[in-house]
Amino acid sequence: MTRMIKGLLFDLDGTLVDHETAAATAFATALTAVTGSAGVDHETARRRWSELEHHAMDRYLAGELTFAGQRRLRITTLVAELGLGIWDEQKADAWFAGYLRHYESAWRAFPDVLASLGALTEERPELRLGILTNGEAGQQRDKVDRAGLSAALPVLVASSDVGVAKPEARIFHLACEAIGLLPSEVVYVGDRLDTDAAAASAAGLLGIWLNRAGTPARTELPVVRTLRELPALLTELTSDG
Structure with a gap:
């Protein structure tokens, strides 16, 4: 050819x-800041975080969510599934801001x-x-x-x-x-x-x-x-x- x-x-x-290494590194650090996360299987949570990222980004790219909305969906879904509470947008945004700092530093x-x-x-x-x-x-x-x-x-x-x-x-x-x-x-x-x-x-x-x-x-x-x-x-x- x-x-x-x-x-x-x-x-x-x-x-x-x-991206995958940066996201995994950032998530591992940011999850430890969540009250009650010490009893969570962090590797299982990380895998679920990756799944939620792909799902939420697909919805963002399809126009179903804003960029901020897909971020909130990922963390609020995860903490609810892990039994760590029901988070409002303010708490989700605050956590994601910390996650993002770690993510950016790992690029x-x-x-x-x-x-x-x-x-x-x-x-x-x-x-x-x-x-x-x-x-x-x-x-x-x-x-x-x-x-x-x-x-x-x-x-x-x-x-x-x-x-x-x-x-x-x-x-x-x-x-x-x-x-x-x-x-x-x-x-x-x-x-x-x-x-x-x-x-x-x-x-x-x-x-x-x-x-x-x-x-x-x-x-x-x-x-x-x-x-x-x-x-x-x-x-x-x-x-x-």
Whole structure:
């Protein structure tokens, strides 16, 4: 498969920034501040927190909840399930503010990101690079800044800015417009097979699945286990040989 590749867009959370580790670290710290939490199985609570995050974010992206509303839903649901009380919005917001401070301080790029971006820009300086992410634009831009990725990835398109979210084709097309290219000229790399790689390909881009965990799945799309494999894969995809 030979393709003219002029641009490369990345997902953010789980692809460039280690959201799961940051969220787990922040939750472990913030939960200890909750009265009665000493008797809670913290690992079970953490797993449930992650489930609630995905559920609430899906509802936010579907327009069913505000960004603040999905945050409140996550913590009020969890503490009720853990038998830690019924919280009002004020108490939920106060707890989440503390959680957020810990979460932000734990933002880190994955170890393979900076070296891979450096290799890409050295080997293919003509590539136009950017980020396409679901989520609230202000928070996502702060995340990119704190992870030290702003210089390498100057363009960021967030679902809150454009009013549509992945896996809808429209957001992929808007991101291509933001870097001044046609979808057929752009590669999209993300850690979720359906929402990222498959959705990008359905929108006319070339989707690449970043399968860091080595999760078994049947797909004809290109797959990498680490971003270090990306430069060689792009060379293969653009080679006539």
